[in-house]
Amino acid sequence: MLPIIEDWWLFFNYNFTIMKILVCISKTPDTTAKIAFADNNTKFASDGVQWIINPYDEWYSLVRAIELKEADPTISIHLINVGGPESEPIIRKALALGGDEAIRINCDSNDSFNVASQIANVAKQGNYDLIFTGKETIDFNGSSIGGMLAELLDLPFVSHVTKFNIETNMAVIIREIDGGEETNKAAMPLVISCQKGMAEQRIPNMKGIMGARTKPLKVLDPVDVVSLTSIVSFDLPPAKAGVKLVSPENPEELVRLLHEEAKAI
Amino acid sequence: MSVLVFIDQAEGHIKKSSFEAASYGAKTAELSGTFAEAIVIGQMKDDLSELGKYGIKKVHAISNEALNNFDSKVYTTLIQQLVESTNANTVIFSNNTSGKSIAPRLSIRMKAGLVSGAVALPDITSGFIIKKSVFSGKAFANIKIHTEKKIITLNPNAFNIIKGNGVAEIVEFTTTLPAYSIEVTETNKIVGDVPLSEADIVISGGRGLKGPENWGLVTDLAKLLGAATACSRPVADIHWRPHHEHVGQTGLAIAPNLYIAIGISGAIQHLAGVNRSKTIVVINKDPEAPFFKAADYGIVGDAFEVVPKIIESIKKMKSLS
Ligand SMILES: Cc1cc2nc3c(=O)[nH]c(=O)nc-3n(C[C@H](O)[C@H](O)[C@H](O)COP(=O)(O)OP(=O)(O)OC[C@H]3O[C@@H](n4cnc5c(N)ncnc54)[C@H](O)[C@@H]3O)c2cc1C
Numbered sequence A: 001m002l003p004i005i006e007d008w009w010l011f012f013n014y015n016f017t018i019m020k021i022l023v024c025i026s027k028t029p030d031t032t033a034k035i036a037f038a039d040n041n042t043k044f045a046s047d048g049v050q051w052i053i054n055p056y057d058e059w060y061s062l063v064r065a066i067e068l069k070e071a072d073p074t075i076s077i078h079l080i081n082v083g084g085p086e087s088e089p090i091i092r093k094a095l096a097l098g099g100d101e102a103i104r105i106n107c108d109s110n111d112s113f114n115v116a117s118q119i120a121n122v123a124k125q126g127n128y129d130l131i132f133t134g135k136e137t138i139d140f141n142g143s144s145i146g147g148m149l150a151e152l153l154d155l156p157f158v159s160h161v162t163k164f165n166i167e168t169n170m171a172v173i174i175r176e177i178d179g180g181e182e183t184n185k186a187a188m189p190l191v192i193s194c195q196k197g198m199a200e201q202r203i204p205n206m207k208g209i210m211g212a213r214t215k216p217l218k219v220l221d222p223v224d225v226v227s228l229t230s231i232v233s234f235d236l237p238p239a240k241a242g243v244k245l246v247s248p249e250n251p252e253e254l255v256r257l258l259h260e261e262a263k264a265i
Numbered sequence B: 001m002s003v004l005v006f007i008d009q010a011e012g013h014i015k016k017s018s019f020e021a022a023s024y025g026a027k028t029a030e031l032s033g034t035f036a037e038a039i040v041i042g043q044m045k046d047d048l049s050e051l052g053k054y055g056i057k058k059v060h061a062i063s064n065e066a067l068n069n070f071d072s073k074v075y076t077t078l079i080q081q082l083v084e085s086t087n088a089n090t091v092i093f094s095n096n097t098s099g100k101s102i103a104p105r106l107s108i109r110m111k112a113g114l115v116s117g118a119v120a121l122p123d124i125t126s127g128f129i130i131k132k133s134v135f136s137g138k139a140f141a142n143i144k145i146h147t148e149k150k151i152i153t154l155n156p157n158a159f160n161i162i163k164g165n166g167v168a169e170i171v172e173f174t175t176t177l178p179a180y181s182i183e184v185t186e187t188n189k190i191v192g193d194v195p196l197s198e199a200d201i202v203i204s205g206g207r208g209l210k211g212p213e214n215w216g217l218v219t220d221l222a223k224l225l226g227a228a229t230a231c232s233r234p235v236a237d238i239h240w241r242p243h244h245e246h247v248g249q250t251g252l253a254i255a256p257n258l259y260i261a262i263g264i265s266g267a268i269q270h271l272a273g274v275n276r277s278k279t280i281v282v283i284n285k286d287p288e289a290p291f292f293k294a295a296d297y298g299i300v301g302d303a304f305e306v307v308p309k310i311i312e313s314i315k316k317m318k319s320l321s
């Protein structure tokens, strides 16, 4: 009985239209950045922090989109970022890796609903066949934008995707589930969130970097959205008491400590 | 005004993280002077009245074999229907692959603020504030939800299971099956192994183990302790171990009771995936390895000598008790 594909007529269109992929790009502190807070623990202390493209967006989602384009050069890849002007260097890097054009929505927000609404507003007008997000951002760990976007656009959503292919106009997807993996088939348009396995990290080459300078980067004003959540404050976890070292000659002592003191085994 | 807990299942069995979510939901309900109910989607093998032990008053079951296949759109529609009919105010999920796919969708439909990755009960003294894990476990953020309806996804192993003697009432929720947008064509479970995301104990190996042929050290220790196995990123990248074992910033983030790292240096990106573990043990021959700074217990020594001795010692302990 399953599945029921409501949009069967779209199949006809695919043979005639160019496929468009929207890749959502977020900016995060470098993975080695020191995590500290300012203004009475209400703000991330960004002084001296190196900003990078969120690794899930760069390594997995964007590179997979580029690979699809390499297999089918008619595909066009649009990048989208919701962020202030500080996002431009990471957007240029994504263009250097292989995006065709980019949109920045000039809005700095930590509310997932706001960010997703901004992206959905653009996506609605763009007729995208595929929307790629990362599994999560490595700073706020929301894992929410992909699902929210799918709902706002009334599209299917597959999360934690490790493999993505297109076979006769259907998306064939492998996704991670708890303790295993699952193969899914879905019609496009479709939203997916990407993680490890999708592709391998790439380094932009000179030609890409030069080309990125002249690729279009459009800046749009945000639409009015009421935020559903806000950050009140941040805390750092309590410092560890320090490691208790056990002699390599006496591993029985470790087993005793784990059993009696930590009650872990 | 009740609290609704989504009970996640695999092949008809309730996941461990759902008992945590149920306990958390019951406590959240208590805080706001209401009660907790649960929704279970799919054909179950477990006895759902058992959820009463975790504080659930009533279980709404949608027992349909076809629903054992996951589709975030279908699940969201069903949960939303139940939210409307029970007038639930707060919905709780586990922050696992299912929760992460449904909660954001539901948040849009219910116009409910969502906090994902909660690590503590809400603070309702001034508004509704939830502590969540951010910066891959390196910090916490306290998030205020402004909307009347709320959705929370709870991090696995962040909240202790509370078990009492209640018995939950089971009611069948009858509704029409929404159309699937996704077809599940194949499922591959890593059989026999404990799923990494749910494991109480995780034994993990790094490049210090020199090659896949030496992984017996890790798997033997894991078997003995009923633990799951994990590895550092380079180990998965050079195919010594399968990709799904990779933990860290770009792999899986885990928070077991006990994490034993063997021959792993403890790079910041590795720590990001494991630093929420309750007890961390590091075995590394280099006393300068950064991992020791994040560890509770450590042995500076050669894994090839130390680990077999640990295995012997645990066997001895087990035969004595
Ligand atoms: C953006 C980014 C994201 C990353 N994400 C991740 C991630 O998600 N997960 C991850 O793990 N890494 C990640 N990395 C890589 C990370 O920086 C480290 O390179 C990696 O964790 C090192 O793996 P390792 O500890 O196994 O190897 P090594 O760093 O080579 O360490 C091996 C350790 O084994 C010890 N050793 C050697 N022989 C023995 C012996 N006989 N007995 C005991 N100990 C021994 C050595 O002293 C050493 O400390 C990421 C890197 C970047 C830049």
Ligand SMILES: Nc1ncnc2c1ncn2[C@@H]1O[C@H](COP(=O)(O)O)[C@@H](O)[C@H]1O
Pocket (backbone or CB within 6 Å): A024, A025, A026, A027, A054, A056, A057, A080, A081, A082, A083, A112, A115, A132, A133, A134, A135, A136, A137, A140, A141, A142, A143, A144, A145, A146
């Ligand atoms: N500000 C943003 N601009 C564009 N895309 C974003 C933004 N924030 C998050 N995303 C996308 O959504 C994914 C999941 O983010 P999150 O739900 O915030 O963890 C990220 O990996 C990005 O692909």
